[in-house]
Amino acid sequence: MPLDIDIDGASKTFITATDTHVHALEPVHLKIAPGEFLSLVGPSGCGKTTLLRMIAGLLDITSGTIRVGAQTVTQPDRRVSVVFQKPTLLPWRTILENCLLPNLIMHTRTPADARADAERLLGLTGLLAFRDRYPAELSGGMQQRAAIVRALVSQPEILLMDEPFSALDEFTRENLNEELSKIQARTKTTIVFVTHNIGEAVFLSHRVGVMAPRPGRLGALIDITGFPAERDAAIRKSPAYFAKIAETRAAFEALL
Amino acid sequence: MSKRGNHGVTLVFAGTLILILAAWVALVELEAISRLILPAPLAVANAFITGVFHGVWLNDIFVTLEEAVLGFLAGGIVAVVIGAIFAYMATLRRGLYPFILAFQTFPKIAIAPLLLAWLGYGLAPKVIIAAMLAFFPIFTNTLAGFLEVDPAMVDLLHSMRASPLQELRYLRGPNAVAFIVPSFDVALVMALLGAIAAELAGAQAGLGNVIQQRTFLGDTPAVYAVLLLLALLGLALKLLIGFGTRRLRPAA
Numbered sequence: 001m002p003l004d005i006d007i008d009g010a011s012k013t014f015i016t017a018t019d020t021h022v023h024a025l026e027p028v029h030l031k032i033a034p035g036e037f038l039s040l041v042g043p044s045g046c047g048k049t050t051l052l053r054m055i056a057g058l059l060d061i062t063s064g065t066i067r068v069g070a071q072t073v074t075q076p077d078r079r080v081s082v083v084f085q086k087p088t089l090l091p092w093r094t095i096l097e098n099c100l101l102p103n104l105i106m107h108t109r110t111p112a113d114a115r116a117d118a119e120r121l122l123g124l125t126g127l128l129a130f131r132d133r134y135p136a137e138l139s140g141g142m143q144q145r146a147a148i149v150r151a152l153v154s155q156p157e158i159l160l161m162d163e164p165f166s167a168l169d170e171f172t173r174e175n176l177n178e179e180l181s182k183i184q185a186r187t188k189t190t191i192v193f194v195t196h197n198i199g200e201a202v203f204l205s206h207r208v209g210v211m212a213p214r215p216g217r218l219g220a221l222i223d224i225t226g227f228p229a230e231r232d233a234a235i236r237k238s239p240a241y242f243a244k245i246a247e248t249r250a251a252f253e254a255l256l
Numbered sequence: 257m258s259k260r261g262n263h264g265v266t267l268v269f270a271g272t273l274i275l276i277l278a279a280w281v282a283l284v285e286l287e288a289i290s291r292l293i294l295p296a297p298l299a300v301a302n303a304f305i306t307g308v309f310h311g312v313w314l315n316d317i318f319v320t321l322e323e324a325v326l327g328f329l330a331g332g333i334v335a336v337v338i339g340a341i342f343a344y345m346a347t348l349r350r351g352l353y354p355f356i357l358a359f360q361t362f363p364k365i366a367i368a369p370l371l372l373a374w375l376g377y378g379l380a381p382k383v384i385i386a387a388m389l390a391f392f393p394i395f396t397n398t399l400a401g402f403l404e405v406d407p408a409m410v411d412l413l414h415s416m417r418a419s420p421l422q423e424l425r426y427l428r429g430p431n432a433v434a435f436i437v438p439s440f441d442v443a444l445v446m447a448l449l450g451a452i453a454a455e456l457a458g459a460q461a462g463l464g465n466v467i468q469q470r471t472f473l474g475d476t477p478a479v480y481a482v483l484l485l486l487a488l489l490g491l492a493l494k495l496l497i498g499f500g501t502r503r504l505r506p507a508a
Contacts, residue, residue, distance in 0.1 A: 058411055075417070082415040088408045092430045101426065105416045154416075 002034040002190045003157045009064030023215040035188040039201035047216025081156035085163045087143035089135035096131035102154040121149040141172035158190045181231035202244045212255035220251040299477035319462040323451035327386020339398025364388045368457035386450035390443040401435025441494045
């Protein structure tokens with residue numbers, strides 16, 4: 001059962017060593033529907049990662065509240081998986097062992113179940129032949145694929161992704177975008193996806209949240225409709241895709 | 257590396273070895289230096305064969321190795337235990353840091369005569385000096401191994417709500433092992449250094465003792481032979497520990 005997220009006036013203020021208050025994020029009001037794919041797009045300093053980390057329960061919320069399902073966020077939630085900018089695979093565990101780590105910690109499924117699912121997902125992402133390799137033996141793109149598999153093995157109801165493909169080359173990123181869309185269309189997992197790439201956000205999302213810096217804030221929300229649930233490469237050549245990119249860009253410029 | 261590159265490395269190695277030996281032979285043959293200072297290579301080889309292969313120094317080799325290995329083990333165990341405690345207790349770590357720093361920068365070999373006066377000429381003072389020298393490389397790496405964990409990995413474990421024990425088992429523990437194991441070879445060589453230094457301060461057996469006795473007797477070839485033996489022992493210990501811990505090193 002995918003869950004909804006209700007962000008009710010959540011904000012973040014950091015206090016620096018010299019006692020100055022830095023408004024990292026102005027209060028955000030945003031409801032994310034169950035099964036929705038929402039992207040947060042904006043430049044560095046717009047607070048997109050801050051917002052994601054607050055949803056994940058990894059960062060204290062200064063004011064306002066965030067609710068995941070029926071639960072108000074005060075700490076990390078085991079129904080929520082996070083994919084970070086770096087693959088963060090443990091170097092001393094093989095790819096398969098890395099993918100099984102969440103289940104070793106959370107014990108949400110039987111080991112056999114988790115293993116079967118991990119192997120199925122590794123197959124789906126073209127990594128089955130590499131399951132007994134160590135992360136250092138794989139390319140950056142393959143490592144990030146493994147990190148996504150690891151996040152999915154715990155069958156999360158919400159997937160939070162923090163610029164997961166920003167370190168990859170354009171072609172690998174496009175490939176992984178298509179794979180991710182396929183996975184989301186099938187599992188109906190609610191996904192919040194942080195990126196600074198407008199094209200990527202438009203391609204993947206049902207809705208794009210446009211954010212701006214100084215102070216960090218959520219400015220506009222853009223609905224992306226008319227694309228098939230499983231996004232394919234052809235979309236990137238369609239006029240509708242370019243129109244949405246232009247609309248997002250215009251919304252961003254209006255915020256500056 | 258290319259085949260040509262490998263040949264180059266071999267050439268440099270063999271060339272340097274031949275050059276040293278040739279210079280040695282030349283200096284001896286030309287009688288440029290007294291034989292009491294620089295003995296003939298053949299005399300050193302003879303002393304080496306008598307000492308090592310005829311078993312004259314066998315007991316001394318055993319004694320020195322015993323001191324070094326016991327010192328390494330004692331220093332290593334204490335280093336890992338204290339390192340782990342310090343990693344988890346920040347107040348203790350910060351409060352005791354000045355003492356640790358003082359102990360680290362202190363030339364520990366200097367207390368060997370005092371230890372001998374307290375504990376006699378036996379095994380104990382040598383093991384203690386060896387342990388003190390072996391302690392630091394392992395202690396520093398233990399502390400770093402528990403504390404210098406990728407913050408993103410800590411976030412990952414937090415996002416799964418891992419308990420502190422799980423964090424130790426799956427993240428900090430293995431991370432520490434990856435830091436600690438590579439410090440073993442340095443620590444073992446330091447332990448050997450400590451054992452020899454303590455023996456030089458006073459001993460009834462051991463290779464340091466042989467050096468001292470042979471120096472008094474003016475038996476320079478034997479002294480050179482022991483030095484050569486020590487070089488080989490240090491190398492052998494380093495290789496042995498490298499081989500023994502191969503499986504514990506990170507795969508990367």
